[in-house]
Amino acid sequence: MFSEAEAYDRFMGRWSAELAEAFLTFAGLNDGERVLDVGTGTGALAVAVSRSAPASQVVGIDLSPAYIAYARAHAGNGRMTFEEGNAQRLRFPDASFDTALALLVVNFIPDRAAAVREMARVTRPGGVVAAAVWDYGDGMEMLRSFWDEAVALDPAAAPKDERNMPLCREGELAEFWNGQGLREVRETPLVVPMAFSSFEDFWSPFLEGQGPAGAYVAGLPEGSRRELEQRLRRRLLGGGGDRPITLHAKAWAVRGIVPAR
Numbered sequence: 001m002f003s004e005a006e007a008y009d010r011f012m013g014r015w016s017a018e019l020a021e022a023f024l025t026f027a028g029l030n031d032g033e034r035v036l037d038v039g040t041g042t043g044a045l046a047v048a049v050s051r052s053a054p055a056s057q058v059v060g061i062d063l064s065p066a067y068i069a070y071a072r073a074h075a076g077n078g079r080m081t082f083e084e085g086n087a088q089r090l091r092f093p094d095a096s097f098d099t100a101l102a103l104l105v106v107n108f109i110p111d112r113a114a115a116v117r118e119m120a121r122v123t124r125p126g127g128v129v130a131a132a133v134w135d136y137g138d139g140m141e142m143l144r145s146f147w148d149e150a151v152a153l154d155p156a157a158a159p160k161d162e163r164n165m166p167l168c169r170e171g172e173l174a175e176f177w178n179g180q181g182l183r184e185v186r187e188t189p190l191v192v193p194m195a196f197s198s199f200e201d202f203w204s205p206f207l208e209g210q211g212p213a214g215a216y217v218a219g220l221p222e223g224s225r226r227e228l229e230q231r232l233r234r235r236l237l238g239g240g241g242d243r244p245i246t247l248h249a250k251a252w253a254v255r256g257i258v259p260a261r
Helices: 004-027 044-052 065-074 112-121 141-153 155-160 172-179 199-208 211-218 222-237
Strands: 034-038 057-062 080-084 097-103 123-134 183-196 245-257
Touching: 004 044, 004 065, 004 097, 004 123, 004 183, 004 199, 004 211, 004 245, 034 044, 034 112, 044 057, 044 080, 044 097, 057 065, 065 080, 097 112, 112 123, 112 172, 123 172, 141 155, 141 211, 141 222, 141 245, 155 211, 172 183, 172 245, 183 199, 199 211, 199 222, 199 245
Parallel strands: 034 057, 034 097, 057 080, 097 123
Antiparallel strands: 123 245, 183 245
C-alpha cells in the first residue's frame, strides 16, 4: 500500500516533474531569485527550480501535511524549504518573492481569485506570477481516455469528467490573469510525453483514490471497475498483448507581471 504522497507521485506527480522544466522556461525564471511554489504537492516543481536555477531559494507551500513531509524528506538541498500553508491567505509580507508559481493546482483552489491576488501581493513589482493547468478537454490524453470510457460505461459520470474543470481551456487562464490586475499577460500550450511501461503502469495509479478520477474509481462496484479496466485496455492496446504505452499531455500555462504599487 502506498502512502498518500507516494500515490500522488505515481498518479500525477511524475507528470508534474515532466512539465516543470518547460513551465520554468516559459515563466522566465532567473537564477538567484526567491521563488514561491504554491501547491507544491510532493515538491516536483521546487526540485526543478533547484536544478534549473541552483542559486535560487524556493519556498513550497501546501495544505497537505503528508505532502509537505514527503517534500521535506526528499529535498536535495537547503535552498528548498516546505511548509503547510493556504494559498488564499499567504503568511508572507508584501513583495517578499521575485516569482510566484502554481503548477497544476490553481483550478482546484476554492477561491482562485484570492489565491492569485495573494501570489501577486507577495511578489515584488516587476516580478512574475505564473501557473499551468492541464487541458482536460482534449489535451491530457491519460485522463481523456479514462473519462471517455467511464462516461461511455456510465453516462451519469459525465458531470465528474474533468473537462468541466475551470481554467483548462484556451484563453481562460489569460483572461483570469488579466482580471486579477497582472500586466503583460501571456498564455501558451506546453506538451509533454507520458510514457507508461505497461498497461498496469497506466491503470494501477487510478486505484489509489487520487484526484477526481481516482475518487470515481474508488466508488465503483468491483464489477464496474473491472469492466472499466477492460475498456481502457482495449482502447490503449487494441487486440494485442501488453506493451509500453506513450500518450501526451497538454497544459495551458500563463504568466503575468506584477504592476508597480
